Amino acid sequence: VQLQASGGGSVQAGGSLKLSCVASGLTFSNYRMGWFRQAPGKEQEFVAHISQNGGTTGYSQSVKGRFTISRANAKNSVYLQMNNVGPEDTAVYYCAASQIILSGAREPSNYGYWGQGTQVTVSS
16 A cells, blocks of 8 residues: 655745645545644644545644645545644644444544655745
């Protein structure tokens, strides 16, 4: 199983960025997908999750209303559209896959597969 995240980079505060994650080696439509992030010196933080058919999403309070998670099962891909970013969004972003239905979707320990991470840097 491989999860390949991309789309990170440097952006100014108030700008936008779209992250992508392509999965291989698994039946993508069977997996809930999540995005997590880790800033330097901080613990890993839940960002967003999306159900297997895309019908249910969840967001951390810190990104709700600014970030949107989506998926394209035909492309084995999950996305994170990041709008109105701020310096507090600077982190390495990871995509992850889980077979859980819903309970525990915000917990990293419930995700069995992880991508390599993509760096997002927001300057003020």
